[in-house]
Amino acid sequence: MKKLLILLSGILLIQTSFAISLGDIMNQDVAVQMNTTTSATKLIASDNNSSMFQSISTEGNIKFLVNSKTSRVYSISWQEKQAANLKEILGNAYYSEFQAAAKKPTIRVPLRGIVVDDGDLLVSQFGSMLSGFQGTATARGLAP
Amino acid sequence: MNIKLIIVTAICLNIVACGGGGSGTSGGNNGPYNPPAPTPATPTPVPTSGNFAHILISQGNSGICNNINIPCVSVTICQPGNPNNCDTVNNILVDTGSYGLRVFRSLLTNTGNSLVTMQSGGSSVAECVSYADGHSNWGPVQYAVVNMGGISTVESIPIQVLSTSFPGAQNNCPGADSTPEQFGLNGIIGVGPWQTDAGVSRYYACNNGNCTFLAPPPAYVTNPIIKFPSGNNNGLTLVFGSVAQSGVTGADGYAIFGVASVPSNTPGAVNVFQIETSNNNIPINVDSFFQGQTYSSFLDTGSNFLYFDNAFLALCPYNVGLFCPSGNTSETAIMTGTNGVNPSVANIFFTIGNAVALLNSGNTAFSNIGSVFVGINGIDWGLPFYLGRTTYMIFAGESAVINGTNYPASQNGYWIY
Numbered sequence: 001m002k003k004l005l006i007l008l009s010g011i012l013l014i015q016t017s018f019a020i021s022l023g024d025i026m027n028q029d030v031a032v033q034m035n036t037t038t039s040a041t042k043l044i045a046s047d048n049n050s051s052m053f054q055s056i057s058t059e060g061n062i063k064f065l066v067n068s069k070t071s072r073v074y075s076i077s078w079q080e081k082q083a084a085n086l087k088e089i090l091g092n093a094y095y096s097e098f099q100a101a102a103k104k105p106t107i108r109v110p111l112r113g114i115v116v117d118d119g120d121l122l123v124s125q126f127g128s129m130l131s132g133f134q135g136t137a138t139a140r141g142l143a144p
Numbered sequence: 145m146n147i148k149l150i151i152v153t154a155i156c157l158n159i160v161a162c163g164g165g166g167s168g169t170s171g172g173n174n175g176p177y178n179p180p181a182p183t184p185a186t187p188t189p190v191p192t193s194g195n196f197a198h199i200l201i202s203q204g205n206s207g208i209c210n211n212i213n214i215p216c217v218s219v220t221i222c223q224p225g226n227p228n229n230c231d232t233v234n235n236i237l238v239d240t241g242s243y244g245l246r247v248f249r250s251l252l253t254n255t256g257n258s259l260v261t262m263q264s265g266g267s268s269v270a271e272c273v274s275y276a277d278g279h280s281n282w283g284p285v286q287y288a289v290v291n292m293g294g295i296s297t298v299e300s301i302p303i304q305v306l307s308t309s310f311p312g313a314q315n316n317c318p319g320a321d322s323t324p325e326q327f328g329l330n331g332i333i334g335v336g337p338w339q340t341d342a343g344v345s346r347y348y349a350c351n352n353g354n355c356t357f358l359a360p361p362p363a364y365v366t367n368p369i370i371k372f373p374s375g376n377n378n379g380l381t382l383v384f385g386s387v388a389q390s391g392v393t394g395a396d397g398y399a400i401f402g403v404a405s406v407p408s409n410t411p412g413a414v415n416v417f418q419i420e421t422s423n424n425n426i427p428i429n430v431d432s433f434f435q436g437q438t439y440s441s442f443l444d445t446g447s448n449f450l451y452f453d454n455a456f457l458a459l460c461p462y463n464v465g466l467f468c469p470s471g472n473t474s475e476t477a478i479m480t481g482t483n484g485v486n487p488s489v490a491n492i493f494f495t496i497g498n499a500v501a502l503l504n505s506g507n508t509a510f511s512n513i514g515s516v517f518v519g520i521n522g523i524d525w526g527l528p529f530y531l532g533r534t535t536y537m538i539f540a541g542e543s544a545v546i547n548g549t550n551y552p553a554s555q556n557g558y559w560i561y
Contacts, residue, residue, distance in 0.1 A: 081344050082274065082346065083274035107517070109517065110214070111446060112276050112451075114278055115465075125276045127520070128275075129338075129345070131520075133276055
């Protein structure tokens with residue numbers, strides 16, 4: 001019973017504040033769990049090396065590239081109305097790495113854009129309230 | 145906000161130290177580098193009619209509104225019902241890429257304790273605005289009367305008062321700046337085509353730092369101009385004088401309130417583009433055909449340079465994305481769309497210069513700096529587009545009669561130039 005409650009609470013957590021971050025496990029089951037009344041996530045392409053999942057919601061769309069061997073997300077790209085919550089997308093470990101690298105960004109466009117590349121982590125985002133926001137985050141070490 | 149300037153400066157110094165560089169640099173290894181004297185701007189003529197505010201480009205100091213190509217104004221914030229209790233804050237970015245006024249609490253020395261915070265269910269309403277470069281704004285939504293150029297909103301409007309001392313910043317707004325120095329501005333006045341920031345910002349209901357996501361809030365942070373008196377509130381006209389191809393310092397311009405209400409804000413022969421909505425409901429201006437491809441594109445005073453998705457010119461050393469052709473390069477894009485009824489087409493003639501040489505000039509305003517930013521999926525016609533032009537914007541839900549033609553209220557407004 002206790003295990004069931006833990007499992008249910010885990011699913012509830014996923015459904016109410018779902019966030020897939022770099023390095024997280026992503027597969028068809030997780031995609032199903034991500035689906036809510038306001039978003040739909042599905043597998044849209046795959047080959048021997050990678051799978052691509054896409055989540056579409058009223059806020060925009062997010063794509064996840066998954067290493068087929070490890071089932072871990074190695075790249076996330078987004079096109080949304082609001083700037084990405086990088087802490088959520090990168091997860092705690094990669095967000096710390098991003099914060100350190102962002103002190104010396106490869107490119108910073110005041111307010112409008114940033115590129116951070118420390119050799120392992122590549123994060124790029126550009127946009128505004130007017131244009132929406134596009135970005136990508138890739139952990140090279142997780143890629144196939 | 146200052147990092148790009150620092151990077152570019154470092155590049156310029158490296159080039160000079162190596163004795164190389166593009167046109168406009170000199171010095172070699174024979175002595176200390178003496179940058180050329182900046183070129184003073186020719187002042188933009190004062191509008192002959194209408195209500196307006198003076199815009200200063202990159203004329204701030206101490207890291208606040210003094211980066212390259214940053215247009216700023218002074219804004220006065222008053223306690224509702226008490227026009228004698230006000231604060232005038234300078235160095236506020238004029239941003240057609242966002243919506244609503246945001247100003248640091250630390251600068252509201254008179255009104256700071258007088259503005260009423262928006263409430264929802266007994267909780268205080270706060271907002272987090274995240275920018276693409278990692279900066280964020282956090283603070284309560286409060287009601288104020290806003291004045292620019294002597295014109296006041298006819299009622300109090302929601303503004304965001306920026307303060308990381310307002311509990312909840314750490315958990316709800318990563319990257320929130322605590323001071324104007326960190327942000328590089330004293331605030332932002334978002335005067336884009338939408339009337340509010342509805343749908344493009346995050347609101348919270350907060351009690352002692354415990355904040356929950358709030359959608360919708362009782363009201364949204366509002367573009368102040370939309371609440372100016374009639375004749376001033378259907379749009380915004382931006383006038384900037386021409387800038388020499390080598391750049392200038394001390395450039396200025398004017399924000400004239402309204403469109404087609406007085407001679408100074410009435411277009412003559414113009415190109416009218418109704419602003420389109422893209423698939424995910426983000427307003428994007430019309431298409432621009434350039435270098436053999438059609439791109440979505442938009443006009444944005446808050447973008448300091450022209451940004452493109454592809455590197456169609458040589459890049460500057462160290463690959464920071466800026467273009468560095470050997471000399472000024474003339475380019476043409478074709479903007480296509482509709483005026484709401486009929487097709488609308490306009491050529492956009494622009495020049496891209498050698499960014500390293502230009503930024504090494506000591507000047508602070510440029511009409512010809514471009515950059516690639518892979519992934520933007522379009523063209524960002526930033527501040528250089530506005531320099532030397534008069535650009536008109538009819539706000540979403542507003543109308544104007546121009547040259548006898550009525551442009552009715554539309555979902556996203558119009559851009560006219």
